[in-house]
Amino acid sequence: MLKLKSIHTKYGNIEALKGIDLNVKEGEIVTIIGGNGAGKTTTLNTISGILKPVAGEIHFLNKDITQWKADKIVAEGLIQVPEGRQVFPNLTVYENLILGAYLQKDKIKVSKKMEYVFDIFPRLKEREKQLGGTLSGGEQQMLAIGRALMAEPVLLLLDEPSLGLAPIVVQNIFKIIQDINKTGTTILIVEQNAHMALSIANRGYVIETGKIVLEDDAKKLLTNDEVRKAYLGG
Amino acid sequence: MLSSLFQQFLNGITVGSIYSLVALGYTMVYGIIKLINFAHGDIFMVGAFIGLIISIKMGTNFTLVIFIAIVLTSFIGVLVEKIAYKPLRNRNSARISALISAIGVSIFISNLVVLINGPQNESYPQLLPNNILQILIILISIGLMYGLYYIVHNTKVGIAMRAVSFNVNTARLMGINPDMVISFTFAIGSLLAGAAGVLVGTYYRAVDPFMGMMFGLKAFVAAVLGGIGSIPGAMVGGLILGLTEVLGVAFVSSSFRDAIAFGILIIILIVKPTGLFGKKTKEKV
Numbered sequence: 001m002l003k004l005k006s007i008h009t010k011y012g013n014i015e016a017l018k019g020i021d022l023n024v025k026e027g028e029i030v031t032i033i034g035g036n037g038a039g040k041t042t043t044l045n046t047i048s049g050i051l052k053p054v055a056g057e058i059h060f061l062n063k064d065i066t067q068w069k070a071d072k073i074v075a076e077g078l079i080q081v082p083e084g085r086q087v088f089p090n091l092t093v094y095e096n097l098i099l100g101a102y103l104q105k106d107k108i109k110v111s112k113k114m115e116y117v118f119d120i121f122p123r124l125k126e127r128e129k130q131l132g133g134t135l136s137g138g139e140q141q142m143l144a145i146g147r148a149l150m151a152e153p154v155l156l157l158l159d160e161p162s163l164g165l166a167p168i169v170v171q172n173i174f175k176i177i178q179d180i181n182k183t184g185t186t187i188l189i190v191e192q193n194a195h196m197a198l199s200i201a202n203r204g205y206v207i208e209t210g211k212i213v214l215e216d217d218a219k220k221l222l223t224n225d226e227v228r229k230a231y232l233g234g
Numbered sequence: 235m236l237s238s239l240f241q242q243f244l245n246g247i248t249v250g251s252i253y254s255l256v257a258l259g260y261t262m263v264y265g266i267i268k269l270i271n272f273a274h275g276d277i278f279m280v281g282a283f284i285g286l287i288i289s290i291k292m293g294t295n296f297t298l299v300i301f302i303a304i305v306l307t308s309f310i311g312v313l314v315e316k317i318a319y320k321p322l323r324n325r326n327s328a329r330i331s332a333l334i335s336a337i338g339v340s341i342f343i344s345n346l347v348v349l350i351n352g353p354q355n356e357s358y359p360q361l362l363p364n365n366i367l368q369i370l371i372i373l374i375s376i377g378l379m380y381g382l383y384y385i386v387h388n389t390k391v392g393i394a395m396r397a398v399s400f401n402v403n404t405a406r407l408m409g410i411n412p413d414m415v416i417s418f419t420f421a422i423g424s425l426l427a428g429a430a431g432v433l434v435g436t437y438y439r440a441v442d443p444f445m446g447m448m449f450g451l452k453a454f455v456a457a458v459l460g461g462i463g464s465i466p467g468a469m470v471g472g473l474i475l476g477l478t479e480v481l482g483v484a485f486v487s488s489s490f491r492d493a494i495a496f497g498i499l500i501i502i503l504i505v506k507p508t509g510l511f512g513k514k515t516k517e518k519v
Contacts, residue, residue: 045403048407049406050403050406050407069406069411070403070406070407070409071406071409071410071411074406074407074408074409075409079407080407082403082404082407086401086404086407088396088397088400088401088404089400090396090399090400091393091396091397091400095393095396098390098393099390099393099394099397099405099408099410100408102390102394102408102409102410103409147408151408151409
């Protein structure tokens, strides 16, 4: 479904991605784990068209989307939940969700989708008229995911959904991510919380300084000695 | 005495509501691309001249005059954005470059009008009945501001405007095309300026190609007073500026007219640089 071939991305003169190869198949949960500055967020932003690669190709649903603009990629159903949630603090919960469905012209579909999101996250329904900036961290993560669901993702990219959240909230969020996957949405999740990510994923990639250094079934990565030492605390 | 005070209040609110209309354009553009669009005052002037030309050629039907003026000014505003600012933005140039470009556009537009129509003052036709002129100007301004408020709060593109002003890249992840939203912002801001131009012409019964300079600067002061980037701030800032100016002229001296406006700017920058409704912003490093 998604294929990256030897993707190189630069910030000015600094090469942040040095040839990323990666593929995600329909129905999977795939995770990319790695430390700070390894290139996880850069990879997702390159896929989403926020950054342009200097070399390599990205294919999504058999189309070459390498040079596409971000809004066109969203229209294809490739949706990202950005790092740090990036809920619009100056907009209400309702308005945040409406923006998630920005490209959907059919109002009936939008309101049905919103009911679906409120079903998954009843808390958001209670907070519908509150400003996004007044929500707690966990609620903001729910809103960020709910907002992405409004766009009817075919492939959902999640950038560190566990960041800054209490362990119990993280478990809840990951449970919901699994549920979303079961409804047929493919998921690519980037995490520093390697244990959590590998425990729900089918396959995993390990990224270090802009390169994929390891790729395997998630279960095997969980028991891999190097991964355990570097990312799972021994 | 009391009726004269009431009359001065009415004058102040009339002028102030027109300042508000122009200030909104400054504040909206700043809110979305952090640019002080110094050509905005000249769009206002062009609006006044389009109104003049239409009323000479097609008669003094106010609705028709203001309608054509706002359609054309919003078109010109978008054109300025596409020609003078967008290329700079796409190259990630420094903010100062866009500011210099804006000053260039301002000089270009006012001199273009001189070239077409000559540098002289023109008298403006009477477009609205004299006895209720001020009330009508105030009502039209309120109507336009309500329209703006409605768009910004109740339409998808209005919500998108606020999203882009918070974070462009996150907005793009929603499928929003920022260029489209920015063009829309320029269209709305220039539309309000064009309407203000026709209203000023109708009110003072005179226009000249350089009227946009001083009026634009004062509207900018109003935007800063209210807190640049804040829509309610621009509305309130315009009213405060108009009232202070008119009351100052009436009760102190008319030679202080401009000093009052810029005195307010200096005081605001010293006492509360973020303006009345402005929020403290953290510069991202």
